[in-house]
Amino acid sequence: MSGTLPNRPQVAAPGRAERVIRPESLPSDLNRSRRSRARFCILVSKHLPRPSLPCQPVETYTIKDIARELGVSTSTVSRALRGSYEISPETKRLVMECAERLNYRPNPIALSLKGSASRAIGVILPQIANYFFSQAINGIEAIAYNQGYHVIIFQSQESYEREIANVEQAMSRKVDGLLLSLSSETSDVSHLQEVLDRNVPIVLFDRVSADLNVTKVVADNFGGAFAATEHLLQAGRRRIAHLTIQPWLSITQERLAGYRAALEKHGVEFDETLVRYGTFGPDEVGPMVDELMGFDSPPDAFFTASDRLAVGCLKALRQRHLHIPADVSLIGFTNLNVAEYLDPALSTVVQPATQIGQIAAERLIDQIERKHRAKPIETVVIPTELIVRASSGEMVNGEIGR
Amino acid sequence: MSGTLPNRPQVAAPGRAERVIRPESLPSDLNRSRRSRARFCILVSKHLPRPSLPCQPVETYTIKDIARELGVSTSTVSRALRGSYEISPETKRLVMECAERLNYRPNPIALSLKGSASRAIGVILPQIANYFFSQAINGIEAIAYNQGYHVIIFQSQESYEREIANVEQAMSRKVDGLLLSLSSETSDVSHLQEVLDRNVPIVLFDRVSADLNVTKVVADNFGGAFAATEHLLQAGRRRIAHLTIQPWLSITQERLAGYRAALEKHGVEFDETLVRYGTFGPDEVGPMVDELMGFDSPPDAFFTASDRLAVGCLKALRQRHLHIPADVSLIGFTNLNVAEYLDPALSTVVQPATQIGQIAAERLIDQIERKHRAKPIETVVIPTELIVRASSGEMVNGEIGR
DNA sequence: TTGTACGCGTTATCAA
DNA sequence: TTGATAACGCGTACAA
Numbered sequence: 001m002s003g004t005l006p007n008r009p010q011v012a013a014p015g016r017a018e019r020v021i022r023p024e025s026l027p028s029d030l031n032r033s034r035r036s037r038a039r040f041c042i043l044v045s046k047h048l049p050r051p052s053l054p055c056q057p058v059e060t061y062t063i064k065d066i067a068r069e070l071g072v073s074t075s076t077v078s079r080a081l082r083g084s085y086e087i088s089p090e091t092k093r094l095v096m097e098c099a100e101r102l103n104y105r106p107n108p109i110a111l112s113l114k115g116s117a118s119r120a121i122g123v124i125l126p127q128i129a130n131y132f133f134s135q136a137i138n139g140i141e142a143i144a145y146n147q148g149y150h151v152i153i154f155q156s157q158e159s160y161e162r163e164i165a166n167v168e169q170a171m172s173r174k175v176d177g178l179l180l181s182l183s184s185e186t187s188d189v190s191h192l193q194e195v196l197d198r199n200v201p202i203v204l205f206d207r208v209s210a211d212l213n214v215t216k217v218v219a220d221n222f223g224g225a226f227a228a229t230e231h232l233l234q235a236g237r238r239r240i241a242h243l244t245i246q247p248w249l250s251i252t253q254e255r256l257a258g259y260r261a262a263l264e265k266h267g268v269e270f271d272e273t274l275v276r277y278g279t280f281g282p283d284e285v286g287p288m289v290d291e292l293m294g295f296d297s298p299p300d301a302f303f304t305a306s307d308r309l310a311v312g313c314l315k316a317l318r319q320r321h322l323h324i325p326a327d328v329s330l331i332g333f334t335n336l337n338v339a340e341y342l343d344p345a346l347s348t349v350v351q352p353a354t355q356i357g358q359i360a361a362e363r364l365i366d367q368i369e370r371k372h373r374a375k376p377i378e379t380v381v382i383p384t385e386l387i388v389r390a391s392s393g394e395m396v397n398g399e400i401g402r
Numbered sequence: 403m404s405g406t407l408p409n410r411p412q413v414a415a416p417g418r419a420e421r422v423i424r425p426e427s428l429p430s431d432l433n434r435s436r437r438s439r440a441r442f443c444i445l446v447s448k449h450l451p452r453p454s455l456p457c458q459p460v461e462t463y464t465i466k467d468i469a470r471e472l473g474v475s476t477s478t479v480s481r482a483l484r485g486s487y488e489i490s491p492e493t494k495r496l497v498m499e500c501a502e503r504l505n506y507r508p509n510p511i512a513l514s515l516k517g518s519a520s521r522a523i524g525v526i527l528p529q530i531a532n533y534f535f536s537q538a539i540n541g542i543e544a545i546a547y548n549q550g551y552h553v554i555i556f557q558s559q560e561s562y563e564r565e566i567a568n569v570e571q572a573m574s575r576k577v578d579g580l581l582l583s584l585s586s587e588t589s590d591v592s593h594l595q596e597v598l599d600r601n602v603p604i605v606l607f608d609r610v611s612a613d614l615n616v617t618k619v620v621a622d623n624f625g626g627a628f629a630a631t632e633h634l635l636q637a638g639r640r641r642i643a644h645l646t647i648q649p650w651l652s653i654t655q656e657r658l659a660g661y662r663a664a665l666e667k668h669g670v671e672f673d674e675t676l677v678r679y680g681t682f683g684p685d686e687v688g689p690m691v692d693e694l695m696g697f698d699s700p701p702d703a704f705f706t707a708s709d710r711l712a713v714g715c716l717k718a719l720r721q722r723h724l725h726i727p728a729d730v731s732l733i734g735f736t737n738l739n740v741a742e743y744l745d746p747a748l749s750t751v752v753q754p755a756t757q758i759g760q761i762a763a764e765r766l767i768d769q770i771e772r773k774h775r776a777k778p779i780e781t782v783v784i785p786t787e788l789i790v791r792a793s794s795g796e797m798v799n800g801e802i803g804r
Numbered sequence: 805t806t807g808t809a810c811g812c813g814t815t816a817t818c819a820a
Numbered sequence: 821t822t823g824a825t826a827a828c829g830c831g832t833a834c835a836a
Contacts, residue, residue, distance in 0.1 A: 060573075060600070062829055073807045078831060088805060105574050109514045110829035113812050118511075120554075128543060129756070134536035141530060141557050150571065152522075152554050155543050169552065171462075172507050198462070354531070464813055475823045480815060490821060512813035515828050 139357025225258025541759025
């Protein structure tokens with residue numbers, strides 16, 4: 001027992017020594033967190049030094065081994081395993097049995113080198129630690145696994161440079177296809193055109209580019225934004241602020257268009273000063289909200305383009321002791337699973353991220369396997385859903401309360 | 403214009419036709435969502451059929467090409483590129499220049515086949531679409547990228563069978579090392595011992611096994627649980643329910659131990675009936691909470707072991723019109739970034755998921771590159787942090803209000 | 805029906 | 821200092 005924590009469970013093996021050291025140097029871009037300087041302790045177990053040579057090395061067998069074992073040639077084995085018709089049933093049986101016994105697994109590396117399919121798809125996206133994208137990966141992985149594909153993931157970290165590097169690496173890994181969501185810095189897509197020129201299929205999802213003639217899978221950003229804005233308008237709001245992200249992204253433009261269309265339909269004039277474009281920097285939302293609320297006629301509702309913006313907005317309003325009337329005043333774009341976690345004051349436009357990932361992966365694998373020759377380039381639009389999440393439908397007469 | 407949505411933005415290229423089709427069959431385990439049956443529409447652009455042969459095929463060059471170009475042998479090129487000392491500076495310069503000009507990139511597949519490092523690490527974890535794990539991947543990917551490694555991700559989906567399959571696939575992909583968090587079904591770890599026997603290093607993180615003599619990186623589950631429970635006790639709670647996950651997981655045991663230790667320190671008797679073990683099934687939390695609240699002396703606080711359980715618990719209590727006093731009555735284990743999203747009624751024990759991923763990756767790469775020979779097997783324990791998230795410190799006299 | 809030989813891109817060994 | 825050759829694991833054209 002030591003100090004206030006008796007009965008510390010034996011995580012490390014018995015006989016350990018304990019010491020405290022500082023974290024080793026980490027990449028600077030991950031050290032922003034206020035908490036990352038915390039110490040951590042290491043329990044060292046000195047018993048049982050790891051054997052330098054395996055006691056019972058686990059062999060990995062090749063067709064050569066099978067061939068030697070059976071006294072046939074490697075090509076016979078290869079053909080037997082692939083079920084070629086020109087192999088005698090007897091030999092086939094023997095080979096199969098031997099392969100089974102030796103637990104033979106073909107070496108995918110050799111297969112890739114040979115030039116045939118690597119059965120791996122590359123996924124390049126801005127950020128894994130983002131609810132939308134991690135959900136999307138989930139969908140992608142599920143489909144890929146089902147079809148016998150592996151998923152190699154790359155993060156562009158919203159950087160154009162890094163996206164290019166990722167694409168190069170994916171290509172050198174000989175992926176059979178690429179799923180990609182553009183970084184917020186990317187406007188030129190010639191690096192992707194090169195990939196297409198190498199006959200490697202690409203499917204874009206979420207953040208897409210009109211400059212690329214490929215299949216795209218996106219949420220119905222226009223429809224979602226339209227529904228959200230209309231909901232706010234029908235609840236009597238008139239000055240609806242729109243917090244969104246970089247203006248050149250496809251999703252931003254589509255959402256803004258939906259927002260404007262709803263305003264237009266209801267005869268409310270579009271006010272440019274109510275639209276704010278964020279970057280992905282930290283703590284940028286507070287000042288935006290501050291400025292908007294300082295207007296002579298401040299907004300009476302917010303429509304935000306992401307989880308992060310919605311939460312930042314909520315926080316900023318709360319810090320200023322502003323109260324958001326439940327049900328009607330704040331709507332954010334988000335995705336299915338995170339919606340459960342959000343504040344009840346926040347209604348959401350749900351993006352089915354998992355489904356987007358699934359469909360993108362399906363399309364890509366279709367193209368890889370050329371199931372339907374000359375299948376047309378498509379844009380698949382997945383509906384969003386507006387979820388109004390308030391228990392009480394009461395409003396505070398048309399403006400954000402004090 | 404069509405219907406209520408004028409000015410639909412031109413996502414697809416101009417000249418498209420529009421039609422609605424049903425989603426194709428998806429894996430059943432992903433179809434649980436109530437919303438997944440939604441239709442989606444496809445915008446088909448028929449113009450510009452994808453060229454079947456690239457107009458300007460982008461070549462990928464090999465050392466052979468450089469050799470031919472310079473009229474030297476491939477081995478000379480190989481050596482020059484690797485900076486071998488036995489190559490004349492002049493030849494070296496020529497080769498380098500030519501490689502630069504041709505934008506030569508070594509083929510990692512060929513390198514792997516050759517038997518040297520593949521510079522890829524496999525990550526096997528239960529679920530990507532989980533805040534903790536997606537954060538962890540983020541940390542892993544950051545470190546791996548920095549060190550020039552690729553990350554190949556596998557989901558075990560909490561299935562032992564699938565974990566075994568994943569391990570096999572990772573091995574056949576010739577990963578240089580394995581980062582792994584055990585599935586909730588896994589108790590036997592002989593499949594991992596086999597990997598170690600092949601001299602492929604493993605680092606376990608989060609859900610670890612005492613049966614494996616490898617480096618482990620975990621959150622301070624004991625300390626976090628202790629702090630959370632003590633906080634509740636100091637606020638006057640006496641009947642603290644503990645909702646947790648499968649009892650045989652390391653993290654479950656450590657958290658339970660911390661909970662019990664705190665109770666013991668404060669002279670509160672441990673009541674087994676207040677502890678509930680969940681699975682990862684959907685909608686299981688409601689009934690648990692119901693049963694507990696039906697007791698003659700129901701709990702006056704909840705300490706939950708995960709985001710999911712915490713949110714489920716909040717929901718269940720709300721549905722029954724029970725009110726949780728802010729600040730003191732519900733504490734859940736969660737991780738840094740999701741904490742921002744959670745209800746202010748919920749205090750949290752923050753798990754630094756990103757840091758856990760970073761350190762696990764660092765350790766693994768250390769071992770792969772054998773930076774320090776015979777480095778001891780360690781268990782790295784990363785501190786958690788208790789964050790009390792209420793604006794008002796008021797309590798509702800020691801029990802969950804009506 | 806089966807075996808031989810070659811190639812995929814690279815490195816290592818040996819010979820020149 | 822450089823070149824020729826074998827090897828990694830597999831598939832396949834061609835020969836037997």
